[in-house]
Amino acid sequence: MSNTLKRGLFACLLASVATPALAEDGYDLWLRYHPLATSGVIDAATVAVLGDTPTLKVAGQEVQRGLAGLSAHHVQFGTAIRSGGVVLALATEPRLQALGLKTDALGSEGYLVRSVDLDGRRVTLVTANSDHGVLYGAFALLRWVQTGHPVSAANLTSTPHIALRVLDHWDNLDGTVERGYSGQSLWDWWTLPDYRDPRYTDYARANASIGINGSVLNNVNAKAESLTPFYIAKAAALADIFRPYGIKVYLSARFSAPIELGGLKTADPLDPAVAAWWRAKADEIYRAIPDFGGFLVKANSEGQPGPQDYHRTHAYGANMLAAAVAPHKGIVMWRAFVYAQENAEDRAKQAYDDFHPLDGKFASNVIVQVKNGAIDFQPREPFHPLFGGMPKTPLMMEFQITKEYLGQATHLAYLGPLFEETLRADTLAQGTGSTVARVVDGTLDHHALTGMAGVANIGRDRDWSGSTFNQANWYAFGRFAWNPDDTSDAIARDWAAMTFDPAPATVAPVVRMMAGSREAVVDYMTPLGLAHVMATGHHYGPGPWISDLKRPEWNPYYYHRTTRDAIGVERGPKGNAATAQYAPALARQLADPKTTPERDLLWFHRVPWTYRLRSGETLWQGMVGRYDRGVAAVADMRADWDALRPRIDPTRYAKTESFLGIQQREAAWWRDASLAYWMSVNGLPLPAGVRPPAHDLDWYKAQKFPYAPGNP
Template sequence: MKIWIQALAGLLLVALLQPAGSAPVEDGYDLWLRYRALPPAPQAQLLARARRIVHAEPASPTLQAAVAELKRGVAGLTGREPASSAQPVDGALMLVTPANAPAGVELPWGQLGREGHVLRSLRLGGRAVTLIAANTDVGLLYGSFAWLRAAQTGIDLSRLDQRAVPQVGLRLLNHWDNLDRTVERGYAGASIWDWWKLPGILDARYKDYARANASLGLNGTVLNNVNAKADSLTAPFLAKAAALAHVFRPYGIKVWLSARFSAPVELGGLTTADPLDPAVRAWWKAKADEIYRTIPDFGGFLVKANSEGQPGPQDYGRNHADGANMLAEALAPHGGRVMWRAFVYAPDASDRAAQGHAEFQPLDGRFAANVIVQVKNGAIDFQPREPFHPLFGAMPRTPLALELQITKEYLGFSTHLVYLGPLFEEVLRARPDGATVAQHVQAIAGVANVGTDRNWSGSDFDQANWYAFGRMAWDPGLASADVAREWVQQTFTSAPRAVDSIVAMMTASREAVVDYMTPLGLHHLMGTGHHHGPAPWVDNLERADWNPVYFHRAGRDGIGFDRSPRGSNAVAQYAPAWAARLSRPETTPEAWLLWFHHLPWDYRMASGRSLWAELVARYDRGVESVGALRVQWAGLRGHIDARRHADVAAHLAVQEQEARWWRDACIAYFQSVSGLPLPAGVRPPEQPLDAYKALRFNFAPGRGG
């Protein structure tokens, strides 16, 4: 009750801070594209570099979008909107391709590809100008957003010389949005796609969504849930998808659809969906032809098959390559692709973490050229921390995609401040073999966290995870702290001390949630079904691997899942050097210790404490860290507009209460199974274990389906 009273008080304060009868000035809708007025000196510098915008005529829709964004941005940042000009003038912004590049200027056209760009300040005919240069208009669009980002983050515009080329070709959002507008694992309101009103009524939000994605360099969006309905492939829904594609097209974003494998049966009246059946293959070919007549630049299909009850090729004795290649064959004439998810686990698997590798690695080299196997960052399911998936580095002859979750299904929903940049960085920089995970993938997909909430993501700080995903998908080498700094400067303030404080909060937040939820490699302790709050005691569900006790295996003898050669031997799925390192607890990183090893409670940790004492200490540290976040944020009052400051403060109050709940419930449970006393000086749980077990959350958000 105390949690909800604090949250209500915070929300009432937010309401009181909003002037009566006026629209909120800072309600989060503008995301990182706020374009609020700069201080006088940066304003003057910006105006000196953007007196006019020079571009080719006639302008394509994409070039028009780039010019419109530049005008909007400069007007917001300086109060003056630059006019268009046919000829260079002093202080001009020039958008150029090889077709209209100024004579005598050497630019690395061959290195830019289709989407890269160059930002360069120089003198041209005695005039100070800035070039935004690219091979294509979509490259100019990305370059325009990059220039505006530079203007907002304090980069000296008079000395610009930047080249940016995406390191990963496909960069997509995956929407787990259903046709009834519920969103599976969504915590920001209903789906932004109003299927009922489409295609005739186009919400203005669709264009702003496209702008936001283009500002990050994202080039694709999967509109519907991977737990797909066949209806999404019918003519009426294709017309709706085509209307969205029309809005997104100028912003370089292709529409994709999740396809239900059994659609030939459900829509086509066939008796089978066997991928080797000629009639089934013909049905998919005809459907692909229909889609491309409706959406000529359709990206392709995302498929979840033979996972969590979804139909797939294994229903007919076929394998994943058989199913994926059938769809690839239908899409290939149109240039489409299939993203086939590797998130699978069988009811009888001895170790769920090993299932994806067991099913997919033997198929390496057997997938069609236009198939990409989409692999989650870890082998379980978007946990606060997981080791990198063993499929990375294990399928050298198969294009792979990295799937990340932007929405926080297992991380406190949108209530908790958890900046995911460090999680993304951790997996992107992991080295399964000699190369990083980022070097192993051709695509990066993020499960979207947007919805109809005015601030898009349910909380202001959750916007940062959308931002970080896009920036790090474009350039996996970016440091998450640097990305956080960019976001803060564009979203909240450019005051250096305030920026430093907020960045410090963000970079500490992920480790805090690991500590108070799943320290030392524990995983899947969350409430079953809704995944809200702690429930490590659950042991009565239909399938063993739906129960948290399956994953932590705590008892009198110790805690942890033994994946060493003495246990499930899942470590053998990693490259030899990693397998050897992970096989022994003393060489396994402590962050993954209980993921790979079942250890006695008195196992000696690096700190010198016993495993039991270390586990309790981590839970305490997590709660203390959230308390520190609250203090830091309170100190920023006056640097952040009152409405958003109060809203974040209300969220942090709830987070601290829920961190204590996590800490107390988990310690109470693990103490009950270990039989150990609490370490000296440790605060006991606030309530008895049965009180935590009795909590129910029947209407938790994010369970749409």
């Protein structure tokens, strides 16, 4: 049989294996490995792995799988080095020593990919100081090829800026996911540890491809049962699957577990019996999971138990748990998301008030996990004042990948610009350039323990995240966690090329849609610094009129306080002085509405409806214009997507087309309901030529959604 015929038969066989019986459904994420139209990109026919660890093995298999799929040619896998092939090896491999490669700066997870002469043969080498680094390098090489570059031209090197790059799964033991919009929990607790769903491996592959190295398996609103032997065994099974991919498992710990599981009468962190119970529990977990990462804790927030129940500080609670895991080199991620009705002044100030006095009082293996903004994952919030406000304490960024407040599963809202905006924000804590990114990566305050967490948007839906474009937020989180200095546009281009195809005719319009999508959501939901005007409970749809709930901070009205004359919350010196929580130079800027960025105006200031924006428009005119701009942006996205119909597979095209239709309808609903309410209070007419709301305010108030997803 001729080589040409053999290659043709292999291509047919590969197509039959790679192409599902049903139409493409998004399961493969950005690791599709479909044949590239570009010729000459893949010239590697062999993949050689020098070494025999489980991680090196999966790295080699991934490169073989990727290159075979992208080229539709057979790629041989083994240990033989052949010209034109790819070689994966640790930097300590004896055969690499003659190359004189400089790998010290790569640390324990960085990688180096380049063409070298090895054993007299020209090959593409993937190397690192650890097998996990080799794995990350393998995925970097595949990304290079997927985005249209030749294997042999790869010259790649990168080292993660942040140590802990973690997904927080808000998954419950009953299979539901709090604020999850892509089906039931990925973890089938009922069949674990016996049945190890192949999806768990694909989940690990996807995370490793973007550098994620940790997974918190259960909801921060934790159940004590998560720490019982029954569930520890299940977590251990997942840890076994994840380990070759460099992913540690963590568990959310319920602070009152010593009472609920141990029969103690208290969970006081200063009680010796409580500390002893946690030490014994940590020992038990580490016997089952030797590389267990540690605990994530939500305490004294939204009804969760915590050390303040015993008149102890958060530092006492965190340090007690830290002592339990310290002998095993574990860590504690202690969340700073706290608010209670006892603090009636301003929910936005509470975390700073609780944690700022504790700066420097946490154990060395504690990292305080802080949300990107001071309230709760809004479409736009100013960066949290704790960033720059606790220089003696490692702070871990917490982003929400699942879009609880940004249209949930159906609205296209690429969060790369949100992540970038937050990380680029300058705290001015130590002069210009003291960005949030430098706080998070430890370079500003010289911390070695660093981290970034993302609340996962992953479920059991075939496309993992509820829609194709929601996958981009998982992808972007991983990329920013690896390198906070990356850009949202560059990440979007890579994602589009890998998820669809690298042709400019595909990538350019997809990136254009993504780049403006988050700003569109801000415009039609929360323009000019408005926040938390969503309906309560499920947070689906508008509800700025809600003002009758028991706790004031549960009401959207609390966050805008609209009257006939003015709108917004005064957080400057003439109000509750929340601006003083920022560094003095920034506080001075934010103290005056004229020097406050207009995107945050109503967050920091209460201003009259007649207030003049920099455009010369009144606040009311500018607000109406932004609502209309947001709705129009969704129409533009629909037009871009419609033009892509010939370039996108039918199934993924149709789902996105449907979701964009939902988004356009709901953007108009947000715009109309909001304007109807504001006009009912301020008594102002719409500017000339502006379309009035489709219904009266009572119609919008009457809309109910008792079974909205993500609110179990």
